[in-house]
Amino acid sequence: DAGVIQSPRHEVTEMGQEVTLRCKPISGHDYLFWYRQTMMRGLELLIYFNNNVPIDDSGMPEDRFSAKMPNASFSTLKIQPSEPRDSAVYFCASSGTPYGYTFGSGTRLTVV
Amino acid sequence: RKEVEQDPGPFNVPEGATVAFNCTYSNSASQSFFWYRQDCRKEPKLLMSVYSSGNEDGRFTAQLNRASQYISLLIRDSKLSDSATYLCVVFGGSTDKLIFGTGTRLQVFP
Numbered sequence: 001d002a003g004v005i006q007s008p009r010h011e012v013t014e015m016g017q018e019v020t021l022r023c024k025p026i027s028g029h030d031y032l033f034w035y036r037q038t039m040m041r042g043l044e045l046l047i048y049f050n051n052n053v054p055i056d057d058s059g060m061p062e063d064r065f066s067a068k069m070p071n072a073s074f075s076t077l078k079i080q081p082s083e084p085r086d087s088a089v090y091f092c093a094s095s096g097t098p099y100g101y102t103f104g105s106g107t108r109l110t111v112v
Numbered sequence: 113r114k115e116v117e118q119d120p121g122p123f124n125v126p127e128g129a130t131v132a133f134n135c136t137y138s139n140s141a142s143q144s145f146f147w148y149r150q151d152c153r154k155e156p157k158l159l160m161s162v163y164s165s166g167n168e169d170g171r172f173t174a175q176l177n178r179a180s181q182y183i184s185l186l187i188r189d190s191k192l193s194d195s196a197t198y199l200c201v202v203f204g205g206s207t208d209k210l211i212f213g214t215g216t217r218l219q220v221f222p
Binding site: 033035041042043045048056091098099100101103104105106 | 144146154155156157158199203204208209210211212213214215
């Protein structure tokens with residue numbers, strides 16, 4: 001099993017541009033989570049899906065952020081327009097249970 | 113108040129030392145507890161679950177005190193490879209998602 005796969009590993013973009021982060025969960029895992037990590041705030045849950053359905057998006061900062069899971073093997077997190085304060089490491093995690101998480105390697109986003 | 117609170121450290125200890133980390137959580141209805149480890153510029157990985165009776169995994173011992181809403185992790189005979197950030201994690205209660213503390217950084221020196 002290849003684990004949770006995220007792309008890209010690094011993204012540098014200019015303020016105002018659209019950014020799309022991608023995640024492929026572990027096959028058979030019903031839960032998918034998007035987290036953001038910064039030095040100041042640690043790991044924050046943005047949104048999670050169960051069986052491709054968004055369950056809790058209360059952590060999504062604002063309307064500039066959106067997430068989709070069109071099928072069991074793919075999810076995207078989009079930021080439009082991006083701002084410098086969105087700079088962080090974004091992790092995707094999947095699980096076959098509500099709490100047995102496996103994290104991807106993360107996407108390090110820098111907005112200049 | 114944060115849902116999960118940890119001392120950020122860093123804890124700087126020599127090889128062979130014993131070191132303990134503490135964590136408190138605010139939701140008394142929380143059901144499950146974990147310690148994750150995160151190496152620099154890597155993803156978090158599950159280190160161990162924490163059971164009510166306390167549990168041990170090699171050099172690592174985890175304890176839970178539900179009355180005080182307190183979790184601890186003890187590392188004996190520290191190795192250089194133990195240098196990492198240790199995240200206290202809580203599940204359940206009013207939410208069915210993992211809540212992470214901001215982590216405690218450990219640096220083991222020769």
